[in-house]
Amino acid sequence: MMEKADPSPAAIKAWARLMRVSRQLVERAEDALKDGGVPPLAWYDVLHELAEAGEGGLRPFQLIERTLFAQYNISRLLARLEADGLVEKLRVADDGRGQTVRITGKGRETRRRMWAVYGRSIAELVGAKLSNDDLETLSALLGRLRHPAMPE
Amino acid sequence: MMEKADPSPAAIKAWARLMRVSRQLVERAEDALKDGGVPPLAWYDVLHELAEAGEGGLRPFQLIERTLFAQYNISRLLARLEADGLVEKLRVADDGRGQTVRITGKGRETRRRMWAVYGRSIAELVGAKLSNDDLETLSALLGRLRHPAMPE
């Protein structure tokens, strides 16, 4: 028997909105960062995770889990961050294959400057558009679309 | 007086969810298309718009408005689609700078094959996760995040 799996009109509409709106919001946030003369969103994601992780730092594979970036992407992103002095890589004792990545003072400072811009974008693009209740509802609905194995 | 514009925790959470979930859903849909041996999402967006537009076709700048792709991106995407015989470019009479892009039979056929995969992804990733009511609610909330000048 044939499996028929056409999405409902409501599903299509929600999907379309999600695709469009998220694309647009990302673009506007990236534009704001560019205008502010700070690095792009991807850098923020990594710096944020590393700042949360504290002095212990994180292994690259942990960053992959948390940020959903591809492995090669993280590898190169970290190389760029290191070249800019925003993170440092430390050999890790108990696993000769790996390393630990830690945010530097300059990294924290850059993150702060980025947040000044990024946070404002979030406030404008989302905070100013929906009430607190609506934001909670939205978060809850989106939460139900997460992949089972997704963090947070 | 300083303008303070820090986003509320609810706004931050909604933003984070939106970023993560949309990234993840795109990735899963792209994977499905790849597994199905059909072209990527971006091609679908363009073929879809052109199919809706019918025989009259669309001008590239209209595709830009509808899909939110950058101008250079559309320019090159159309070149690839044309090279694959999925669209054709026609000189337009009343504006010597422009052209009209029309979907071909092969283009329509490719779009159908893509939809078989893409539609199933939408059904699984979104349709199966939320009730119809919740889908409507989600669409409405996302709708309120659109940029004023955004289509649809």
Added chain:
DNA sequence: TCTATATAGATGCAATTGCATCTACTGTCA
């Protein structure tokens, strides 16, 4: 009509992404 400005689309070049693969180390099991 002639010039300046705006719009449509293409493109050279640098940066990033994606894919596939590679190296190096770990852990398992005979």
Added chain:
DNA sequence: TGACAGTAGATGCAATTGCATCTATATAGA
């Protein structure tokens, strides 16, 4: 221990993206 599968990261190369600019036509004014 010695082979073997698995995990952590890096990297060569091709494709795509982003930026800046370019060509060509259109439009508005003087």
